[in-house]
Amino acid sequence: MSEYTARRRDRESWGSRAGFIMAAAGSAVGLGNIWKFPYMAGGNGGGAFLLLYLACVVIFGLSLVIAELVIGRMAQRTPVAAFRQIAGRAWPLVGALAITTAFVILSFYIVVAGWTIAYMVFEVGGQVASTDGDHLEAVFNGLVGNTWQPIGYAALFMIATAAVVLGGIGHGIERASKILMPALFLLLIALAIRALTLPGAAEGIEFFLVPDLSRVTGATVTAAIGQAFFSLSLGMGAMITYGSYMSRDQNLPADALAVVGLDTLIALLAGLMVIPAMFAAGMTPGDGGAGTTFMVLPAVFAAMPAGPVFGFGFFLLLAVAALTSSVSLLEAVVCYLVDETRLTRRRATGAAAIVCFVLAIPSSLSFGLWSEAQLFGKSFFNLLDYLATSIALPLGGLLTALCLGWVVGPRAIEALRDDDCPAPRWARLWLFVLRYVVPIGIGWILIQGIIG
Numbered sequence: 001m002s003e004y005t006a007r008r009r010d011r012e013s014w015g016s017r018a019g020f021i022m023a024a025a026g027s028a029v030g031l032g033n034i035w036k037f038p039y040m041a042g043g044n045g046g047g048a049f050l051l052l053y054l055a056c057v058v059i060f061g062l063s064l065v066i067a068e069l070v071i072g073r074m075a076q077r078t079p080v081a082a083f084r085q086i087a088g089r090a091w092p093l094v095g096a097l098a099i100t101t102a103f104v105i106l107s108f109y110i111v112v113a114g115w116t117i118a119y120m121v122f123e124v125g126g127q128v129a130s131t132d133g134d135h136l137e138a139v140f141n142g143l144v145g146n147t148w149q150p151i152g153y154a155a156l157f158m159i160a161t162a163a164v165v166l167g168g169i170g171h172g173i174e175r176a177s178k179i180l181m182p183a184l185f186l187l188l189i190a191l192a193i194r195a196l197t198l199p200g201a202a203e204g205i206e207f208f209l210v211p212d213l214s215r216v217t218g219a220t221v222t223a224a225i226g227q228a229f230f231s232l233s234l235g236m237g238a239m240i241t242y243g244s245y246m247s248r249d250q251n252l253p254a255d256a257l258a259v260v261g262l263d264t265l266i267a268l269l270a271g272l273m274v275i276p277a278m279f280a281a282g283m284t285p286g287d288g289g290a291g292t293t294f295m296v297l298p299a300v301f302a303a304m305p306a307g308p309v310f311g312f313g314f315f316l317l318l319a320v321a322a323l324t325s326s327v328s329l330l331e332a333v334v335c336y337l338v339d340e341t342r343l344t345r346r347r348a349t350g351a352a353a354i355v356c357f358v359l360a361i362p363s364s365l366s367f368g369l370w371s372e373a374q375l376f377g378k379s380f381f382n383l384l385d386y387l388a389t390s391i392a393l394p395l396g397g398l399l400t401a402l403c404l405g406w407v408v409g410p411r412a413i414e415a416l417r418d419d420d421c422p423a424p425r426w427a428r429l430w431l432f433v434l435r436y437v438v439p440i441g442i443g444w445i446l447i448q449g450i451i452g
């Protein structure tokens, strides 16, 4: 065993293989899949976006999920310390970029997560029990345009996230994910079936599944790669943190494949649920923006027997899925603070949560009171989302690939294998992808995006 692979005995590790997969998939599966993916696909050409998205997941996503998990497992440390340990000198900067990105994403993530709590209330109270698109749009705009209500919900969600993070890694997250993820999955299948059989859905299915390549622009490609990274929790160290709790007898590549597969499947299901329903409701794809999922889905519930029950259940599970993701974001920040400063875990969690919540306020207000304020043609919320998702995450991924591919090099292949099998045969291909394909591909997309 090399110095890199020796387990540090003082670190907790995952209770079981299924526990790890569920928790890592819990980080990956969240608002990114169910709230963001459908409206990104809707606004960026439907099938063409889907195709690019899948290409990004296969080419960049999978190799980088494996890369981050390997870094975490090698170093048994959180991102900044991990980069310092495996690569030395300047590389902790990559970790610092990662932590900043996690922080920024968390700040707008809790705003949207807050909306899901509001919708639980709406489903119970009957405010959204309607198939009338105009009414549902008005309800959404009423919520996000309100000054205090969405901020209050975001605060609630931040508190819940901090509470889970304080509960420690193995217990809270692992236990909850094991029951709730499968429940969410089953509910999504039921809802997709309902949406697909709505009158008028067929056109939406075609729009989503049949790529029309004339719709591809530089912006579509940037959106697709950003979405892939966001959805897979890549490029900001979340997977490094999870990898640091993995043990050497876990089959890392197989587990990574399971996580990527689950995440992609759930995004697809969400697309099949929201996009046909959008066409059935007579909405033009792209029009609803960040509100799409919230405006469209209540109409699907309203068209089902026991609609409010399904509606409430759905938004509850979505809030929980968001929680398992926000926990991984906050966990990344807290672990850093605990490892690098003298703060206790309690203090670090409290401080990070409060600062993050303060940053969430302008994001929330940018849907109402401050909707006129634009920077570079984007609202505050959209600007943070764009910078974090489309720039910082791919950049983080690119640097991670360079670090593992060139600085760590062939030693990474050794670290990939588990205790009892040799490194897989495709490990050389993986290293090649990290060395050349990822840096050149992402570099090109980033430059395109910035000039375009």
Ligand code: PHE
Residues within 6 Å of the ligand: 027, 028, 029, 030, 031, 032, 033, 105, 229, 230, 231, 232, 233, 234, 236, 238, 325, 326, 328, 329
């Ligand atoms: N992947 C999460 C989602 O799809 C969001 C996330 C991004 C979580 C980055 C952690 C890190 O909702």
